Amino acid sequence: MSHTQTQPTELVGRELILQEAARLFTRQGYNGISMREIAEACQMTKAALYYHFTNKQDLLREILKTYLSSMQQQLSLAKESSGSVRQRIYGVAHAIFDQNPQQRAVIHLIFVDAPHLEENLRGEIGCLYHDQFSGVLETILQEGIDHNEIVPVDPRLSAQLLLGMMYPFFHPRRALTSEETWTAVELILKIFFEGVEKR
Amino acid sequence: MSHTQTQPTELVGRELILQEAARLFTRQGYNGISMREIAEACQMTKAALYYHFTNKQDLLREILKTYLSSMQQQLSLAKESSGSVRQRIYGVAHAIFDQNPQQRAVIHLIFVDAPHLEENLRGEIGCLYHDQFSGVLETILQEGIDHNEIVPVDPRLSAQLLLGMMYPFFHPRRALTSEETWTAVELILKIFFEGVEKR
DNA sequence: CCTACCGATCGGTAGG
DNA sequence: CCTACCGATCGGTAGG
Numbered sequence: 001m002s003h004t005q006t007q008p009t010e011l012v013g014r015e016l017i018l019q020e021a022a023r024l025f026t027r028q029g030y031n032g033i034s035m036r037e038i039a040e041a042c043q044m045t046k047a048a049l050y051y052h053f054t055n056k057q058d059l060l061r062e063i064l065k066t067y068l069s070s071m072q073q074q075l076s077l078a079k080e081s082s083g084s085v086r087q088r089i090y091g092v093a094h095a096i097f098d099q100n101p102q103q104r105a106v107i108h109l110i111f112v113d114a115p116h117l118e119e120n121l122r123g124e125i126g127c128l129y130h131d132q133f134s135g136v137l138e139t140i141l142q143e144g145i146d147h148n149e150i151v152p153v154d155p156r157l158s159a160q161l162l163l164g165m166m167y168p169f170f171h172p173r174r175a176l177t178s179e180e181t182w183t184a185v186e187l188i189l190k191i192f193f194e195g196v197e198k199r
Numbered sequence: 200m201s202h203t204q205t206q207p208t209e210l211v212g213r214e215l216i217l218q219e220a221a222r223l224f225t226r227q228g229y230n231g232i233s234m235r236e237i238a239e240a241c242q243m244t245k246a247a248l249y250y251h252f253t254n255k256q257d258l259l260r261e262i263l264k265t266y267l268s269s270m271q272q273q274l275s276l277a278k279e280s281s282g283s284v285r286q287r288i289y290g291v292a293h294a295i296f297d298q299n300p301q302q303r304a305v306i307h308l309i310f311v312d313a314p315h316l317e318e319n320l321r322g323e324i325g326c327l328y329h330d331q332f333s334g335v336l337e338t339i340l341q342e343g344i345d346h347n348e349i350v351p352v353d354p355r356l357s358a359q360l361l362l363g364m365m366y367p368f369f370h371p372r373r374a375l376t377s378e379e380t381w382t383a384v385e386l387i388l389k390i391f392f393e394g395v396e397k398r
Numbered sequence: 399c400c401t402a403c404c405g406a407t408c409g410g411t412a413g414g
Numbered sequence: 415c416c417t418a419c420c421g422a423t424c425g426g427t428a429g430g
Contacts, residue, residue, distance in 0.1 A: 028315055029312075032230045086396070115372055116227055149396070149397060150395045150396055153386060153390075153395055157382075157386060158395060161364040161383075161390060164364045164366050164367055165360040165363040167363050168363055171314065184360075188360060190394075191352075193394045193396040195390065196391060197285070197349055197350075198347060198350055
C-alpha cells in the first residue's frame with residue numbers, strides 16, 4: 001500500500017521544521033524559543049536545522065515568506081472577483097479566516113516578532129507584507145473610493161485599521177470556535193462599513 | 200539653587216529602572232532584552248536590579264501595574280464625564296494619546312509580551328488590564344447601548360475591536376508626529392461610529 | 399547597591 | 415562529488 005497523499009503530521013525534513021518552528025514561535029515568540037527546542041519538536045538534532053537553514057533568522061524569514069506567498073494567491077482571487085467592495089473585502093476575510101488557526105497565526109508573527117529583527121530582514125519582511133498582504137486590501141479600498149462606494153479615506157491607513165481589528169484573532173492562544181471567530185469577523189466588517197452609531 | 204522639580208532624565212534607583220526597562224522592553228521585546236542590558240542603560244550593575252526587583256518577570260509586572268494604575272485614573276475621568284458616548288470615547292482616546300509615545304508603548308507590552316509569560320502572571324496582568332483599561336471602555340459602550348445611542352453590539356468584543364484599531368499606534372517604532380497620530384485617531388473614531396460606506 | 403561568581407543554556411559550527 | 419543528517423563541542427551570555 002502506498003500513501004501518495006502526505007498528511008500534515010507526516011511532514012519530514014525542511015517542511016517539518018517550518019511547521020514546528022511556526023507553531024512554537026507563535027506560541028512563545030521568536031526570542032522565547034531556542035533552536036534546541038525546535039529541534040526537539042522535530043525529533044532532530046540542532047545541526048539538522050542548520051543544514052536546512054542558515055541560522056535562526058533565516059528560519060523565521062522562510063516561514064514568513066512561504067506564508068505570505070500562499071496568502072497572496074488567495075487574496076488576489078478575492079481582489080479580482082466581481083462584486084462590491086464590501087463583498088470583495090468579505091472575500092479577503094474568508095481567505096484569512098478559512099485557514100486553520102495555526103496557519104493564520106503566522107500573521108501574528110509578522111506583527112509581533114518582525115519589528116525586533118535586525119534592520120535588513122525587518123525591511124525585507126515589511127516590503128513583502130505590504131506587497132503581498134496589506135497592499136491587496138489597499139487596492140480594493142482604493143477601487144471602492146474610485147467607484148464611489150465608500151467615502152474618500154486614506155486606503156493605507158484604513159487597511160491598517162481593518163487589519164488592526166482582526167489582529168487579536170490571528171493569535172491562536174485563546175482558541176475560539178469557528179462560530180465565535182465568524183461572529184467577530186461579521187462585527188468587524190459591519191463596524192468598518194457601517195459603524196455602531198444609531199442613525 | 201535647589202531643583203525641587205525632578206526631570207525625567209534625573210530619575211534614580213527604582214524609578215530609573217522602571218523607565219529604562221520599559222523603554223528597552225517596548226523596543227526589543229521582553230525576551231529580546233537581558234537584565235545586563237537594562238543594568239547598563241541605568242549605569243548600574245545587574246545585581247542592583249535584583250535589589251529592587253525579585254526577578255525579570257517582577258520587573259515587567261511592576262512596569263505594567265504602575266502604568267495600568269495611572270491609566271485607570273485618566274480613563275475614569277473620561278467615563279464619568281458628561282456628554283454622548285461618542286464624546287466620552289473621544290475622552291478615552293485623549294487619555295491614551297495625550298501621553299507621550301513612550302508611556303503609551305507600555306500598552307503594547309501588554310498585548311505583545313504578556314501572552315508569553317507564565318500562567319500566573321499572565322492571568323494577573325489580564326485581570327488588571329480588563330479591570331483598569333478595557334473594562335472602562337466596555338462600560339461606556341454598554342451605557343451607550345442602554346441609552347439607545349449605539350446599536351446593540353457585544354460591548355466586550357466591540358471594545359476589543361476599537362482598541363485593535365489603535366494597537367499599531369501604541370508602538371513607538373515608527374515615530375509619528377502628533378498630527379499624524381490624531382489624523383489616525385479621528386479616522387478610528389469615525390470608522391467605529393459611522394463606518395466608511397457611502398449612504 | 400557592588401564584586402564575584404554559579405549551573406544551564408544560548409545560537410552556531412566542527413569533522414565525518 | 416551529493417543529500418541528509420549525526421555526536422560533540424565552540425565562544426559567549428542568560429537569569430539569578
